[in-house]
Structure formats: C-alpha cells, structure tokens
Amino acid sequence: MLLFLIWSASFVFFAGLILLGRDIYFRRKVSVEKTNQTLLYPEEKEKTISGPSSPTGHSLPQSIINSDEDILDRGDWVRRLTSHVYSDRHAGQFNVLTINTKTDHHFMPQGVLEKLSLTYTNSEKLKIIPYDVFVFRKGYLIRLGDGGYLNWCFDGKFDRLDNQVAFHEIV
Numbered sequence: 001m002l003l004f005l006i007w008s009a010s011f012v013f014f015a016g017l018i019l020l021g022r023d024i025y026f027r028r029k030v031s032v033e034k035t036n037q038t039l040l041y042p043e044e045k046e047k048t049i050s051g052p053s054s055p056t057g058h059s060l061p062q063s064i065i066n067s068d069e070d071i072l073d074r075g076d077w078v079r080r081l082t083s084h085v086y087s088d089r090h091a092g093q094f095n096v097l098t099i100n101t102k103t104d105h106h107f108m109p110q111g112v113l114e115k116l117s118l119t120y121t122n123s124e125k126l127k128i129i130p131y132d133v134f135v136f137r138k139g140y141l142i143r144l145g146d147g148g149y150l151n152w153c154f155d156g157k158f159d160r161l162d163n164q165v166a167f168h169e170i171v
Contacts, residue, residue, distance in 0.1 A: 075149030086155040095156030095167040101130045103145035111137030141165045
C-alpha cells in the first residue's frame with residue numbers, strides 16, 4: 001500500500017511537471033517564431049557553438065570528441081563525453097545533458113552556460129550522428145524517442161521517472 005502511495009505521488013508530481021513543461025515549451029515556441037530568435041527563456045539568449053569549442057574559448061580535447069569507433073561503441077562515446085563535460089570541464093557544478101538531436105524530445109533548460117554541437121562518425125556504416133551537449137542550471141526533459149546511452153546521457157542533480165527528467169540547481 002505504501003509503495004502504491006509513493007508511486008501515485010510520483011506520478012502526480014511528474015504529470016504536473018509535464019503540463020508545466022508543455023506550457024513553457026509552447027510559449028517558447030511561439031515567442032521564437034515571432035522574434036525569429038532562439039530563446040531559452042525571455043531574458044537569456046542561447047549560446048550555440050558548432051564544433052568542440054566553448055564560449056570561453058576552451059576546446060574539448062580530441063581524445064574526448066574522437067569517435068574511436070574501433071575501440072569504443074557509440075553509447076560509451078556519449079558517456080565519456082558527458083562525464084568529461086560534467087566532471088572535468090565544469091567540476092560537477094552544473095547539470096549536463098548529451099542528446100542525439102534526431103531523437104524526439106522536449107527540453108526546457110534554464111540558465112544555459114554552454115551548448116556544444118558535435119557529431120559521432122561511424123565510417124563502417126557511413127553514419128554521422130549529431131549530438132548536442134548542454135550545460136545548464138536547471139530544466140526539464142521529456143524524451144519521446146528511444147532511450148539508452150546511444151541517444152542520451154546526463155549528469156547532475158535530477159529526479160527521473162522513465163523518460164522524464166527534472167533537473168535541479170546544484171549549488
């Protein structure tokens with residue numbers, strides 16, 4: 001009975017977050033279409049980086065961004081990348097999400113410090129798979145597509161219920 005009550009409370013909590021997140025997502029989408037800008041929330045513009053460097057000018061090491069497909073599968077590459085950005089680059093002070101951009105998802109971050117766009121290359125299968133890495137203070141994610149480390153990985157302070165993750169400020 002207690003387990004059922006805990007499960008019910010979790011379900012209600014995450015259902016509320018979904019409705020709140022959906023409202024924020026649609027409001028943001030409308031404001032983006034009207035202004036023709038990418039906005040995270042009204043007072044902050046997104047910092048988009050194409051490639052392995054950051055807004056601070058520090059590049060990710062080649063040893064981290066190389067696909068190393070002969071010794072490392074794609075899921076391990078995603079985990080290595082996420083771990084490096086979370087632990088080494090930002091000393092565990094902020095949440096980090098690495099996600100395959102072709103996977104359907106709704107992501108509503110607040111306080112984005114960095115966004116990196118990288119690709120995993122598999123020359124044997126002739127595939128190039130795009131990923132975004134976000135470093136942010138808090139936010140909410142609903143993954144609609146397939147899961148697993150092939151498609152997403154995250155670290156920080158969060159509550160997760162299956163395909164939904166609520167990220168909280170670490171500090």
